[in-house]
Amino acid sequence: MNTDTPRPALLLLDDEEMVLTSLRNLFRLQTEYEVIVHSSAQQALENARARPVDLVISDYLMPEMDGITFLGHFKEIQPQTIRVLLTGYADKENAIRAINQVGLYQYIEKPWDNAALLIVVKNGLEKRQLLRTLEEKISELAKVNTNLKGLQTALIKAFL
Amino acid sequence: MPDDRENQPSGRDPHAPETGGGKETTFAGDPRDLHRRLDEVEGLLRESRARLVQAGKMAELGNLVAGIAHEMNTPLASISSNTDTIALAVQKMRGLIASEYADEASHARRRFEDALSIAEESLRTSRLACDRILRLVNGLRGFARHDELLRQKANLHEGIESTLRLIAHELKGRIQVVREYGDLPEIECFPDQLNQVFMNILVNAAQAIEGPGEIRIRTWRDRDTVRISISDNGGGIPADLVPKVFDSGFTTKKAGEGTGLGLSISSKIVQAHGGRIELESGAGRGATFTIVLPVRTTEERKTNEH
Numbered sequence: 001m002n003t004d005t006p007r008p009a010l011l012l013l014d015d016e017e018m019v020l021t022s023l024r025n026l027f028r029l030q031t032e033y034e035v036i037v038h039s040s041a042q043q044a045l046e047n048a049r050a051r052p053v054d055l056v057i058s059d060y061l062m063p064e065m066d067g068i069t070f071l072g073h074f075k076e077i078q079p080q081t082i083r084v085l086l087t088g089y090a091d092k093e094n095a096i097r098a099i100n101q102v103g104l105y106q107y108i109e110k111p112w113d114n115a116a117l118l119i120v121v122k123n124g125l126e127k128r129q130l131l132r133t134l135e136e137k138i139s140e141l142a143k144v145n146t147n148l149k150g151l152q153t154a155l156i157k158a159f160l
Numbered sequence: 161m162p163d164d165r166e167n168q169p170s171g172r173d174p175h176a177p178e179t180g181g182g183k184e185t186t187f188a189g190d191p192r193d194l195h196r197r198l199d200e201v202e203g204l205l206r207e208s209r210a211r212l213v214q215a216g217k218m219a220e221l222g223n224l225v226a227g228i229a230h231e232m233n234t235p236l237a238s239i240s241s242n243t244d245t246i247a248l249a250v251q252k253m254r255g256l257i258a259s260e261y262a263d264e265a266s267h268a269r270r271r272f273e274d275a276l277s278i279a280e281e282s283l284r285t286s287r288l289a290c291d292r293i294l295r296l297v298n299g300l301r302g303f304a305r306h307d308e309l310l311r312q313k314a315n316l317h318e319g320i321e322s323t324l325r326l327i328a329h330e331l332k333g334r335i336q337v338v339r340e341y342g343d344l345p346e347i348e349c350f351p352d353q354l355n356q357v358f359m360n361i362l363v364n365a366a367q368a369i370e371g372p373g374e375i376r377i378r379t380w381r382d383r384d385t386v387r388i389s390i391s392d393n394g395g396g397i398p399a400d401l402v403p404k405v406f407d408s409g410f411t412t413k414k415a416g417e418g419t420g421l422g423l424s425i426s427s428k429i430v431q432a433h434g435g436r437i438e439l440e441s442g443a444g445r446g447a448t449f450t451i452v453l454p455v456r457t458t459e460e461r462k463t464n465e466h
Contacts, residue, residue: 016234016238018234018235019238022237022242023241025242026245029248029249088233110233110234111233111237111240111294112237114241114245
């Protein structure tokens with residue numbers, strides 16, 4: 001199903017347009033990802049209900065809510081999405097706190113290194129893909145198992 | 161001070177002999193002595209008040225500097241990322257042009273490539289400029305914060321060596337670095353901040369030397385302290401300026417070359433570690449900065465003594 005749409009989708013949230021532009025252009029140049037950007041946490045959450053993404057990168061310090069709160073809400077809407085926090089130097093402790101609190105995959109410090117950031121995103125997407133494949137296999141297994149059980153019942157009935 | 165002393169004989173002395181006798185001994189002898197001690201105490205108070213005002217100013221300055229560094233971080237992050245992205249885009253264009261104009265000598269291809277070369281050279285310069293600001297901001301932002309997470313036991317020689325690697329381009333084979341490392345214990349400290357101190361002093365030393373010269377780094381343990389002395393054989397600092405070098409805003413460099421904050425920040429960092437920086441210099445005599453740090457922090461001493 002989803003494996004037929006190989007183009008991964010990212011959501012970027014930062015209240016600074018310049019950061020969004022820098023990141024979006026980096027992804028446009030170097031990757032095939034579909035990139036959705038938001039400068040308002042509220043809006044990003046509203047859109048999240050309609051549009052599932054594979055990975056979300058959020059800034060930490062924003063006027064409406066901080067990045068950890070945002071990722072917490074986002075997790076409720078899209079629990080499978082890989083979550084990455086973009087933090088300034090002073091927010092490092094908060095980022096470490098968020099690892100457990102909102103199941104953070106990674107945090108990236110500003111100023112980031114393009115190459116390092118691309119690797120984090122690539123690995124995050126790979127994890128997402130593996131988890132999805134695992135889910136599919138599990139549901140296939142469950143289906144086969146149900147079929148087998150049906151067959152078994154039929155067999156038992158036939159022989160008794 | 162002199163006018164205080166003038167009051168002393170006329171104000172007190174005439175009465176002193178009259179009160180006389182045994183009772184006087186409770187005042188620890190001569191009232192002149194008492195007055196002198198009062199003066200001393202007053203002097204000490206004045207001094208410590210000045211120190212407090214200075215400390216308050218430094219704390220304010222620290223907050224200001226850290227605030228500016230913080231505000232600069234996001235736009236700087238954007239510029240830094242853009243610089244690398246544009247360089248990659250230019251690289252891609254080179255490939256596209258090569259495949260579009262197979263003939264290497266074609267006029268169109270040459271003109272495109274000339275323009276790309278200009279872009280590439282400008283981008284390299286932007287990268288270097290960006291790295292320089294990044295280093296500066298990186299140094300400034302840790303200045304006001306004493307992040308307990310960053311406190312750790314560290315080998316100071318490692319810090320000095322990594323700092324020397326960072327400023328290798330300033331030394332450029334022009335300056336020889338002589339190491340006389342003694343046996344130093346690891347000390348509990350904020351290694352990043354101490355590296356910043358080494359950096360400031362070493363860069364100053366390199367800049368003080370015109371043409372070829374030598375920087376000598378000595379380390380040794382002296383009872384409960386470790387000492388790191390950094391000497392250069394540059395022009396030295398005139399005696400009358402020596403007391404001012406740790407003041408914020410003091411600089412001998414041309415406008416745009418120095419902020420006048422390096423040594424004042426360094427001195428503050430070392431003080432926060434319970435130590436001090438000593439300076440020995442004179443015009444034409446080079447300069448020796450000695451960083452004195454306690455081996456054990458106050459907290460460690462407390463826990464060991466009880």
